[in-house]
Structures are given as C-alpha cells and as structure tokens.
Amino acid sequence: MTLWLLGTHLDRTADYLDEHDHVLLIEATAFADRRPYHPHKLTLVFAAMRRFRDDLRARGLTVDYRRAETFGEGLDDHFDEHPGDDLTMPRPAAHGAEDRLRELVDDRGGRISFVPNPTFVLTPEEFDEWADRRGTSDPDTYRLEDFYRWMRRRSGVLMDGDSPEGGEWNYDEQNRETPPDDWEPPAPPLFEPGETVREVASWVEAEFETFVDTDEAAPFRWPVTRKQSLDALEQFVDARFAAFGPYQDAMVEGEWAMAHSLLSASINLGLLRPMEVIERADRAYEEGDAPINSVEGFVRQVLGWREFVRHVYRRSMPAMAEANQLGQTETLPPAYWTGETEMTCLSEAVEHVRERGYAHHIERLMVLSNFALVYGADPHELNEWFHRGFVDAFHWVTTPNVVGMGSFATDVLSSKPYASSGSYVNRMSDYCSSCPYAVSRDTGEGACPFNSLYWTFLREHEETLRGTGRMGLMYAHVDDKDEAEWTALEERAEAVREMARNGTL
Ligand SMILES: Cc1cc2nc3c(=O)[nH]c(=O)nc-3n(C[C@H](O)[C@H](O)[C@H](O)COP(=O)(O)OP(=O)(O)OC[C@H]3O[C@@H](n4cnc5c(N)ncnc54)[C@H](O)[C@@H]3O)c2cc1C
Ligand code: SF4
Numbered sequence: 001m002t003l004w005l006l007g008t009h010l011d012r013t014a015d016y017l018d019e020h021d022h023v024l025l026i027e028a029t030a031f032a033d034r035r036p037y038h039p040h041k042l043t044l045v046f047a048a049m050r051r052f053r054d055d056l057r058a059r060g061l062t063v064d065y066r067r068a069e070t071f072g073e074g075l076d077d078h079f080d081e082h083p084g085d086d087l088t089m090p091r092p093a094a095h096g097a098e099d100r101l102r103e104l105v106d107d108r109g110g111r112i113s114f115v116p117n118p119t120f121v122l123t124p125e126e127f128d129e130w131a132d133r134r135g136t137s138d139p140d141t142y143r144l145e146d147f148y149r150w151m152r153r154r155s156g157v158l159m160d161g162d163s164p165e166g167g168e169w170n171y172d173e174q175n176r177e178t179p180p181d182d183w184e185p186p187a188p189p190l191f192e193p194g195e196t197v198r199e200v201a202s203w204v205e206a207e208f209e210t211f212v213d214t215d216e217a218a219p220f221r222w223p224v225t226r227k228q229s230l231d232a233l234e235q236f237v238d239a240r241f242a243a244f245g246p247y248q249d250a251m252v253e254g255e256w257a258m259a260h261s262l263l264s265a266s267i268n269l270g271l272l273r274p275m276e277v278i279e280r281a282d283r284a285y286e287e288g289d290a291p292i293n294s295v296e297g298f299v300r301q302v303l304g305w306r307e308f309v310r311h312v313y314r315r316s317m318p319a320m321a322e323a324n325q326l327g328q329t330e331t332l333p334p335a336y337w338t339g340e341t342e343m344t345c346l347s348e349a350v351e352h353v354r355e356r357g358y359a360h361h362i363e364r365l366m367v368l369s370n371f372a373l374v375y376g377a378d379p380h381e382l383n384e385w386f387h388r389g390f391v392d393a394f395h396w397v398t399t400p401n402v403v404g405m406g407s408f409a410t411d412v413l414s415s416k417p418y419a420s421s422g423s424y425v426n427r428m429s430d431y432c433s434s435c436p437y438a439v440s441r442d443t444g445e446g447a448c449p450f451n452s453l454y455w456t457f458l459r460e461h462e463e464t465l466r467g468t469g470r471m472g473l474m475y476a477h478v479d480d481k482d483e484a485e486w487t488a489l490e491e492r493a494e495a496v497r498e499m500a501r502n503g504t505l
Contacts (some may be wrong), residue, residue: 002064002078004087004112007045008394010052011270012226014118016088017056023063024087025053026074029207033069035384038211038357039204040220041391047200048224048269054196055225072104079108086110090117091124093310093396095317119270120310121151121278121303127311143415145170148304155275157282158299165285166292170300174293175248178428183247186239188257189232190221197224211354211388218355222265222391229266233277236261237284245294249362251429253344256352260360261298264392267306278303301361309400309413316412320403323379323410326461330376333500336368336385341505343449344435345425346371357391362428365418369406373419374453375500379407416468419457422448443488445495449505452492459486 003020007027017023027049032042053065064081068074079085087105091114092098098114105112116123130150134142149169152158158165179185193201197220205214223229236244243259250258266272278299285295313320335341339350349363359368364386372382383402387393403409408417422439426432432439432448441447442455458465458478466475481489499505 001086001088002082004089005052006089006092007049008093008119008268009090009117009270010048010226011090011118011273012052012055012059013273014090014270016090016115017061020088021061023056023061024074024078025049025063025065026071026078027065027067028069028071028074029067030070032208035388036209036211038353038389038391039201039208039214039217040222040357041393042204042208042210043197043201043220044222044224044265044391045269046204047197048271050196050200051225071101075104075108075110079110084109087112088115089113090115090119093117093119093314093394095314095321095395118273119268121155121274121307122311124311124314127307128315131311131315144304144308144413147308148300151303151307152299155278155303157278157303158285158296166296168296171245171293171296175245175297176250176428177246178250178430179243179247179252181430183243183252185243185247185252185255185258188221188240188262189223189235191223191228191232193220211357216354217357221356223271226271229263229271232263232266233261233272233280236263237280237289241281241284241290241294241298243294245291245297248297249366249428251345251348251360251362251367251425251431253348253430253434256356256358256360258360262358267302268392268394268397274302274306306397309404310396312404312412313396313400316400316404316410320399320410320412321380323403325409325411326407326464328373328376328407328409329378330497331501332372332377332381332385333375333505334503335500335505336372338503340503342436343371343505344431345429348431353389357389359390364401365406366420366424366428369402370418370420370424371450371453373407373417374450374457375497376457377407379403379409382407411468416471417465419454420450421454422450425450443485443492447492449496449500452489453496455481455489456493 001020002022002024003016004024027046053063056063064078066074066077087110089112102112130147131142134146152164201220223232240259247259263272263277267274267277281295281298284290335346336350339347339354341347345367349359349367352359352363383399386398386402400413404413405418426439437448438446439448442451458474465471
C-alpha cells in the first residue's frame with residue numbers, strides 16, 4: 001500500500017500520512033515542456049516537493065522520489081519495484097485527473113483509490129448536497145452569496161449564534177477605500193532561497209522555456225515549506241491584515257502586493273489548509289488584531305469564493321473549458337506578453353506578473369481580465385495566459401476565475417460581466433494621473449483605451465447583456481448616446497484595437 005502524492009498534496013498534517021509508511025512522489029516534467037510557465041511557478045512547485053520529501057523522510061517515512069518525464073514513466077519504475085501495488089491518493093482537483101491517473105495505474109497492473117483532499121473545506125458530496133437543495137437552475141440561489149452564508153453557518157466562523165458577527169454578512173462596502181498618498185504598505189514577506197530553491201531555480205533556468213527569462217523576473221521570494229508558509233500567514237496577520245480590508249480593491253503605482261495575504265500558492269499546494277487560515281483570521285478578530293471588514297473580506301475569499309469556484313468548476317466541466325457565450329475571438333495583444341504599453345494600469349499589472357508570477361485580485365479582475373473582455377479577447381487564450389503566468393495557477397482555479405468571472409464566457413459564476421470603463425481604475429487607483437491617456441475622454445486620440453472599448457462592448461453584446469444582472473443603469477447610458485457619439489466611439493475603439501494588435505498602445 002503506497003500513498004501517491006502530487007505536487008498539490010503537500011500537506012504534512014493530513015491524516016492519511018499516519019496510515020501509510022510508504023510515499024510515492026513523482027517529479028514529472030512533461031507539463032513544463034508543454035507550456036512556458038513562470039520560472040517562479042516551476043521553482044516553487046519542484047522545490048516544495050523536494051522539501052516535502054525531506055520533511056517526510058525526517059519523520060521516518062519511506063519516500064520514493066522519482067524524477068521522470070511523465071507520470072507513466074514514474075509509475076513504470078514504481079511498479080517494477082512494487083508489482084500490483086495498491087495506491088491511495090487525495091482526490092486531484094483538475095477535471096478528468098482521476099480517470100487519467102486510474103488508467104495509468106490500471107495499465108501497469110496496479111490499483112488506485114482516492115480519499116478526500118484536505119486542500120478544500122468541502123468534499124464534492126457536501127457541496128452537491130447544498131447545490132442540489134438550492135437547485136442550480138435558480139440563478140438567485142446558485143450564487144456565491146447564498147453559498148457563503150451557508151458556509152458561515154455550517155462552520156460557525158464569524159457567527160454570533162445564528163447571526164453574522166457584527167450584524168452584517170458582507171462588509172464589501174468597506175473594502176473599497178483607497179489609501180492616502182503617504183500610505184506605505186507593510187513589506188511583504190521574503191523567504192531567502194535556501195540550497196534546494198537555488199538548485200531548482202538554476203535547473204529550471206537551464207532546462208525549460210519559461211514565461212519570462214529568469215533574469216527578467218524579480219528574486220524568488222515564495223514560501224516553499226509548511227514552516228515558511230505558517231510564517232507568511234503570521235506575518236500577514238501581524239503586519240498586513242488590518243489594512244487588507246479597507247484597501248482590498250485598491251491599486252497603487254509601484255505596489256505589487258498592497259496588503260494582500262500572498263497565501264494562494266501555499267494553500268493551493270497544500271502547505272496551508274484553508275480552514276486553518278480561516279480560523280487564524282477568526283482568532284485575529286476575536287483578539288482585536290484586525291477589524292471586521294478585513295476579517296470578513298478574507299473569510300469570504302477563502303471560505304466562500306475559493307470553495308465555490310472549485311466546486312462550480314467541477315460541476316461545470318468540461319463545458320466550462322469550451323464556453324464562449326459572447327463569441328469573443330481576438331488574439332491577446334502582445335502587451336500581455338511583453339508588458340510594453342503606455343497604459344499605466346495594464347503595464348503595471350503585466351509587469352507584476354512578469355516579475356513574480358503574481359498580481360492581486362483587482363489587477364487580475366479589473367485590469368487584466370477587464371481589458372481582455374472589452375477588447376474582445378478569446379477567453380481561452382486569456383485562460384492559457386493566466387495559467388502560464390501565475391505561481392498559484394491550476395486548472396481548477398484559473399479556469400472558473402478567467403473563463404467565468406473574468407471573461408463572462410459562461411454565466412455560471414456571475415450574473416453580469418465584470419466590465420468597466422477607465423473610471424473604475426481611476427476610482428480605485430492612482431494610475432490615471434501618471435498615464436498618458438486621458439481617463440476623462442472617451443473618443444479621439446489620447447482617450448483612455450478602456451472607455452471606447454467598454455461602450456462598444458456593451459453595444460455589441462446588447463442582446464446577451466441588456467437583461468442580465470444589474471446592467472440596467474449601464475444600458476440607460478447606452479441609450480442616451482446619439483449616432484454621432486457612437487461613430488466616434490467606434491472609430492476610437494478600432495484605433496485602440498489596431499494599436500493593441502501592433503504593440504503600440
Ligand atoms: C481572472 C482571475 C484569475 C485568477 N486566477 C487564480 C489562480 O490561478 N489561482 C488562484 O489561487 N486564484 C486565482 N484567482 C483568485 C484570486 O485573485 C487569487 O486567489 C488571489 O489574488 C491570490 O492572492 P492572495 O493570496 O494575496 O489573495 P488575497 O487577496 O489575500 O485573498 C485571500 C485568499 O482567498 C482565496 N481567493 C480569493 N479569491 C479567490 C477566487 N476568486 N478563487 C479562488 N480563491 C480565491 C485565495 O486562496 C487567496 O489566497 C483569480 C482571480 C481572477 C479574477
Ligand atoms: S487612463 Fe485609462 S489606460 Fe490610463 S491608467 Fe487610467 S484607466 Fe488605465
């Protein structure tokens with residue numbers, strides 16, 4: 001009996017470790033040959049696997065660490081040594097992975113069974129019980145808000161008896177401040193690369209084609225062990241949590257991390273459990289270390305959104321991966337790969353990704369996705385771009401966020417698109433003041449590219465969008481515009497598209 005763990009199963013606290021003394025880890029590289037991932041992503045995953053191996057061995061477990069091109073090759077070696085072995089694995093989150101892995105094992109004369117994956121709070125059965133009770137055809141109930149309240153009640157987190165702590169379920173309104181000019185975000189944690197990270201980083205640089213060259217990226221800083229991840233969690237709670245809530249949606253030039261937790265990669269790899277992170281946040285509230293808008297905002301992301309997207313993805317695949325309800329087909333502008341654009345907002349966000357494989361949520365949603373959406377980019381190319389560029393990207397989480405939330409290629413996650421003109425960026429950031437484009441202008445040379453693209457996007461997709469969600473107000477503005485305005489908007493949008501295509505935007 002062998003426990004087979006993937007690079008996203010690095011949870012040293014899991015019960016199943018007590019039931020096995022033999023662990024298999026296969027460091028397969030074929031996935032990194034298929035896509036040019038960010039060098040920090042590859043360094044993070046491979047270094048975390050190797051440190052996890054060392055940790056398990058130090059605990060007395062026998063670990064077969066097999067380096068191979070594919071899982072199939074790693075399994076060949078395993079079954080040569082352990083013919084007919086029974087394998088156990090925590091359920092992988094990617095669509096179809098269980099079937100693919102079972103087939104690989106069956107073909108080699110072994111067996112595999114799957115156990116609950118502690119990287120998520122809910123099992124599929126538990127989520128399905130909620131979803132089936134709500135009825136997924138009702139768009140008012142198969143939604144984050146309803147799910148999130150159910151999760152709060154179920155877990156007792158931020159609950160005062162039957163009522164939400166502080167009297168409100170949601171403090172979203174208090175998550176939209178922008179910091180004063182003299183605000184300096186606390187320094188994000190930096191984990192100096194140890195021997196394993198240095199070794200892996202050099203190997204990645206020599207071996208793989210990557211999203212950016214290593215020398216174009218910033219120094220590697222991500223936690224690769226549980227100890228470092230716990231340290232990152234404590235540093236977040238101590239230094240950043242209080243500011244997380246009010247400035248959750250804000251963007252400041254030159255600030256890549258703001259007061260975000262930077263914990264997604266650690267949680268997705270299994271180095272931190274979602275529930276322990278949530279409970280730590282809850283304790284910070286009880287001990288008066290963070291205000292309700294910070295704590296509720298954070299809990300909503302981890303207990304609400306993270307679980308919701310994981311299970312909606314599971315239930316919506318494979319259709320979600322193909323969805324394109326708006327029929328968008330434009331190729332992603334070269335600026336997404338080079339970062340070279342005069343648009344301050346887009347160049348900041350792309351540079352953050354190029355440097356560290358990270359951009360915070362609002363950059364992802366309201367700059368990187370929003371621009372691609374109103375520009376008309378193919379949601380699947382955008383998904384691929386996110387998948388390659390981010391350290392925390394895995395198919396189960398990138399796809400619902402990019403295809404569903406960011407591109408509105410399916411309405412399964414939100415009832416309306418997250419589309420906006422430059423005014424949103426202007427309200428939530430200081431970018432527009434240093435941008436050569438004029439956020440106040442919709443048309444003519446020098447007008448903010450977001451504006452003409454936004455209005456023409458609304459008009460082009462009127463049939464799908466007019467009746468959805470809360471789009472009524474937006475369409476009231478569409479209705480107010482006369483044909484002369486539309487002509488100028490179309491002209492500007494076409495000029496913007498042309499510049500975006502030829503890399504001169
Ligand atoms: C277009 C787009 C693409 C995204 N791609 C990814 C991705 O590849 N991997 C990923 O983990 N998250 C993704 N997200 C969700 C979210 O933006 C990131 O989890 C978050 O920005 C990570 O930074 P943080 O740890 O500092 O998060 P914080 O802002 O500090 O939030 C706390 C935690 O909440 C969780 N979380 C928040 N929102 C979401 C969400 N929508 N889905 C899942 N978890 C969430 C994460 O675990 C995160 O660490 C994406 C969101 C968008 C809009
Ligand atoms: S003016 Fe437009 S392009 Fe420039 S930073 Fe503001 S929103 Fe972005």
